[in-house]
Amino acid sequence: MAAASQWRRTWQGLKRDRMLYLIASPMLLFFLIFKYVPMWGILIAFKNYTPYVGFWDSPWVGLEHFRRFFGNESFFLLLRNTLAINLLNLIFFFPMPILLSLMLNEVRREWLKRIIQSIIYLPHFLSWVIIVGITYLMLSTSSGFINKLLDALGYEKIDFLTSQGMFWGLLTLQSIWKEVGWGTVIFLAAIASVDTQLFEAARMDGAGRLRQIWHVTLPAIRNVIIILLILRIGHMMDVGFEQVYLMMNGAVSDVADVFDTYVYRSGIQQAQFSYSTAVGLFKSIIGVILVVLTNRLAKKFGEDGIY
Numbered sequence: 001m002a003a004a005s006q007w008r009r010t011w012q013g014l015k016r017d018r019m020l021y022l023i024a025s026p027m028l029l030f031f032l033i034f035k036y037v038p039m040w041g042i043l044i045a046f047k048n049y050t051p052y053v054g055f056w057d058s059p060w061v062g063l064e065h066f067r068r069f070f071g072n073e074s075f076f077l078l079l080r081n082t083l084a085i086n087l088l089n090l091i092f093f094f095p096m097p098i099l100l101s102l103m104l105n106e107v108r109r110e111w112l113k114r115i116i117q118s119i120i121y122l123p124h125f126l127s128w129v130i131i132v133g134i135t136y137l138m139l140s141t142s143s144g145f146i147n148k149l150l151d152a153l154g155y156e157k158i159d160f161l162t163s164q165g166m167f168w169g170l171l172t173l174q175s176i177w178k179e180v181g182w183g184t185v186i187f188l189a190a191i192a193s194v195d196t197q198l199f200e201a202a203r204m205d206g207a208g209r210l211r212q213i214w215h216v217t218l219p220a221i222r223n224v225i226i227i228l229l230i231l232r233i234g235h236m237m238d239v240g241f242e243q244v245y246l247m248m249n250g251a252v253s254d255v256a257d258v259f260d261t262y263v264y265r266s267g268i269q270q271a272q273f274s275y276s277t278a279v280g281l282f283k284s285i286i287g288v289i290l291v292v293l294t295n296r297l298a299k300k301f302g303e304d305g306i307y
Contacts (some may be wrong), residue, residue, distance in 0.1 A: 046279040065278035097183030120181030162251035234291035
């Protein structure tokens with residue numbers, strides 16, 4: 001009887017909200033078809049998969065591919081490069097949209113604010129091919145604008161694109177220039193939802209602009225910042241493949257090779273499908289662990305977290 005009653009309530013809820021479920025159905029189908037169904041492919045990480053034999057008939061090898069990966073001399077190099085690039089993005093890129101949103105919020109002329117937003121949003125819509133092309137035009141040793149300027153001023157040219165010490169910084173600067181404007185969308189929306197009476201009360205207490213930002217705006221959007229930080233930490237094992245692959249060259253390969261480029265080489269170029277799937281699964285597991293640990297840490301400090 002209890003089960004029948006529960007089923008009846010569920011059916012009534014579905015019937016009552018049928019239009020909402022109908023609207024959400026394309027998104028649900030997208031996640032079902034492109035996110036959940038392909039998860040069966042994870043099984044080939046535990047098989048010696050070959051396309052000629054097929055998915056089901058390929059022999060099981062257990063954790064052999066994982067042992068091979070962890071025993072590979074390139075593992076710690078890949079781990080170092082991936083973590084270093086992501087840590088630089090976390091330290092320098094993540095706060096930039098917050099700071100830019102706070103500054104944009106202080107622009108009182110709406111027409112000027114819209115113009116600035118349009119300008120800073122534009123790089124987001126450029127592909128990494130274009131971004132890297134612009135980088136080469138600006139920083140190339142032979143024909144780059146900056147090196148030509150240095151040469152004209154009597155200074156030595158700088159090998160920006162072949163310097164291992166500059167590679168991680170270049171990636172971070174590219175990410176900031178391309179995505180910082182688009183990253184302000186969420187924070188500006190969060191700032192817009194802050195109760196204006198809080199700002200009025202702060203002004204009555206004698207708080208200036210900076211005090212209002214520190215004591216009203218930032219605390220009001222803190223939950224959004226924490227949620228995005230947790231999600232960002234969950235991607236610590238991911239680096240934009242296209243950006244790194246296009247910027248990579250022989251001179252910087254020791255600092256440029258990351259898990260994503262390694263998976264491309266081993267999985268696509270060398271057709272080691274099971275091995276590359278094991279590497280990808282390792283990245284995903286670490287990402288889930290980081291999200292869970294960071295979320296628990298946030299909850300210990302009294303934040304809501306993501307669940």
